[in-house]
């Protein structure tokens with residue numbers, strides 16, 4: 135099977151690239167490095183001791199895509215590329231709709247013109263919005279609360295309509311909960327360009343001395359200890375879910391949305407404590423105001439992934455903190471050093 139990865143040099147793309155290569159799948163990584171570094175692909179090459187196809191370019195440009203499809207003739211696409219900052223999406227909604235929604239339409243159009251029938255799409259638990267019940271199952275009403283989340287929702291709907299019009303096509307919409315951690319090697323990991331928005335990279339950068347202290351956004355939520363509770367999924371498990379999903383798409387028809395999480399919530403304070411144990415470093419923190427748009431609790435119902443993909447998360451909180459720290463301490467300045 136030949137698989138095209140849009141955004142293949144990004145955090146989730148690079149770990150999936152590694153997983154697919156280790157499984158012997160023929161891959162092409164397409165990226166414009168707008169939020170990643172070419173060094174990522176060099177490191178994946180070293181780790182696998184294999185060469186794979188790459189293409190530097192913008193996935194939204196029809197000529198770039200046509201060239202890639204003609205050259206590589208993919209059987210399936212895993213579509214990671216896009217913008218992902220919730221706060222920025224409130225300030226620049228049109229940029230988010232153009233990059234994420236219009237870009238995805240161009241990609242589907244190109245797949246159609248080249249007879250490529252299978253897509254795995256990076257969706258997000260953010261499509262659910264405020265929980266009406268927990269855990270979120272795939273039938274939970276969809277009510278995203280920001281433009282970023284709505285781009286994911288709209289793309290899901292567009293893919294559904296596209297699949298409905300093509301009896302032999304197949305799509306898996308993977309709704310990620312909170313992807314964290316790094317490859318065991320410590321050679322690739324999450325490397326945000328600016329000050330991290332997300333909890334784990336922020337904690338990692340405090341531990342390594344790049345940031346002074348963590349602000350915990352609220353300690354008066356209705357959770358065990360008052361801090362926000364999330365379903366953190368190890369990146370290696372998430373990469374394995376993509377491998378299973380692309381095989382599923384190859385062998386089945388239709389469109390399925392599938393949660394990718396562990397089914398268990400971890401609070402911010404629990405994460406801080408686990409990271410301190412893994413790193414042997416103290417994580418200074420202060421309690422700050424709640425962050426606008428945050429929910430108290432989010433965790434996944436995971437039986438659909440087990441049923442359809444024969445996939446479950448294997449890694450726990452200790453693995454998450456150990457691998458995140460291994461990556462950050464080996465690469466204090468990320469890929470640029």
Ligand code: NAD
Nearest residue numbers: 141143144145146166167168169170192193215216256258
């Ligand atoms: P990332 O920013 O690390 O990776 C995205 C990659 O796409 C980057 O390498 C970037 O350079 C590339 N890219 C962006 N626009 C491009 C374009 N126009 N043409 C070519 N390449 C382009 O992000 P990530 O964390 O790996 O996320 C991957 C996908 O998963 C995104 O669609 C994101 O919305 C989704 N997702 C991420 C999370 C998370 O917490 N990381 C959670 C849910 C969903």
Ligand code: UFG
Nearest residue numbers: 258259260310311312331332333336349350351362402428
């Ligand atoms: N948090 C802090 N301090 C920080 C950062 C985060 O206390 O500096 C808290 C948040 O308030 C929340 C928890 O840590 O309770 C997790 O926050 P993240 O920003 O790491 O993750 P979110 O759950 O807010 O959002 C993430 C992605 C979204 C995605 C969503 C669901 O950023 O893109 O998971 O998949 F949509």
